[in-house]
Amino acid sequence: MNVLETFRTAYGALRAHRMRSTLTVLGILIGIAAVMLTVALGQAARTLVLQQITAMGTNLIMVMPGGEGPQPEPDGDYEGFSYAALSLADVEALADPANAPDVTGVAPTNESFIVASAGDRSHDSTLAGTTPDWLSIRGRSINRGRFFSADEVARGARVAVLGSTTAQQLLEGTDPIGAEITLAGQSFTVIGLLNTAGSALGDDQDNTIVIPRSTMLQQVEPSPPNEVGLLYLQTRDQESLSAAYQQIEQTLMTRHGNTPDSKDFSIFTQQSLIDTANSTTAILTGTLGGIAAISLLVGGIGVMNIMLVSVTERIREIGLRKALGATPAAIRNQFLVEASMLGLLGGVLGLLLGMGAAWLIGAITDFPVVPSVGATALALGVSLLIGVAAGVYPAARAARLAPIDALRTE
């Protein structure tokens, strides 16, 4: 019995039980669609997060206080709080090419949240107190006006640069440049507007107010003038990132008297963020995809179930085919092909449904959903495999039937 004839017979048998075949296909369809959808959305989420990480600035390294493992005993300078472990002296050390030749810029920054007001409006915003290097290190640019200068940092000038969201919320309808806003009871002059940067890792980067760090520490959130919340550092280029990482780590460990097992600071590079984001989305996609795969398994069991029913129901037909010369292999192949057709049909339709749903979600949200050739091939392969796997046992049973037992059954 040739291949074409086997397919023709299998197709005929499936068509003879349209309702049953349709429902069985539906089981696989839903499973494949669910897996396709979760994988497509997982990949889209990953792409989105990576875009946002890249948008945070190029060749960026961040240093934050506090590290993994047991924290070293703070000495006199740090007053017991591990998050106060960074100081302006660290900044100077890192800015020194003798210590860190691959670091091209350091922006000591203190960040917090603040309620800003202008006239009768008020708005919650992030507040960053930093130095002029922040602009280029964070990969931001000025839309209108200007950024503050080193001189204004030295003087503790009350000037502010606003993100577009903050500017819109506080100063809509007026020219923001030159406008006055109030932070913690102090009046600030708006001197510049930042270009939009979208959101990164859930933060709206445009909902921000940037002021000189000296002003922040002296007048907005009174703190010791040496205290640094976090450091943004820029490296020469992508290649020098790991060299810069080691220079920063070595410099800070020496200065803080840390050992490799016990550090009071943490260094994040874009790569480490990307790695974290990748593993997070992978876990998420894996978990959801796994749950979806269970429905696929149920669909496979449905195929097996219906194939067993089909074999039992067609015992007489099997007996007759054997009497007319069908070999056990021919009978086995016929049922295998039937099961595979159910699986593959469910796979193709489920693929279309899953991709369609993903595309729709991509179209109505800004999720960057892209069709994946790999996932498509995998879905088709898996559905075919499920069909074959579900068909093996029923087909073997059909092939094993003795022709006389099969013919005898009424």
Place this chain on the structure above:
Amino acid sequence: MTTPVLDLRQVRKTYATGAAAVEALRGVDLVVEPGSYVAVMGPSGSGKSTLMHIVGCLDVPSAGQYLLQGSDVSRMDERRLAHVRNREIGFVFQQFNLLPSLTAQRNVELPLVYAGVRPAERRARAREALDQVGLGDRVEHRPGELSGGQQQRVSIARALVTNPALLLADEPTGNLDSVSTGDVLTLFDGLHSEGRTLVLITHEHDVAARAERSVYMFDGRLSDVLPERVA
């Protein structure tokens, strides 16, 4: 001397049903020469169905030898038996056993499908076989659209289409009215006169009377004369 179509030598068949073993055939000898028309008679439970299964290569003997067209089929595996059934035997069943979803034409083609015959040749041969049984105008009908007699003629066409050495009919008229029975038996007479070898299993004397030779099954044994107790 020609090779007999069938040559059964001391064929035994024992079924193990639970603890008790049932001896369905207790040493059957039967030789059927080419071109003969043999009727096997016997009451139910006599073992004639078992004999039919073994002659039809649907089952293998527990002991003894069975030569079909001179080759020993008594120890063949299922795959080789399938080929033998396909090439050497044409079955006609009491229940017709046509596939209801296929047309008469496709039903008759079925043995040729398993023989690996190409579609064009298959169609031509099936058409020819249907013409031979007088159903040339019913090729596109499905079994449900045919009378019992017509269905049985389709199944005879299916049995003939591979040009087998043996035509094996198991109670072929059991489900037919007298007119259709007459048609089928006339068809068998015609096939016999063409030189085909026929083995017919029946319990009806008037059907057996059309054959050139009758043999009788009783208690798992075969004899050429009607056993006294039955007669």
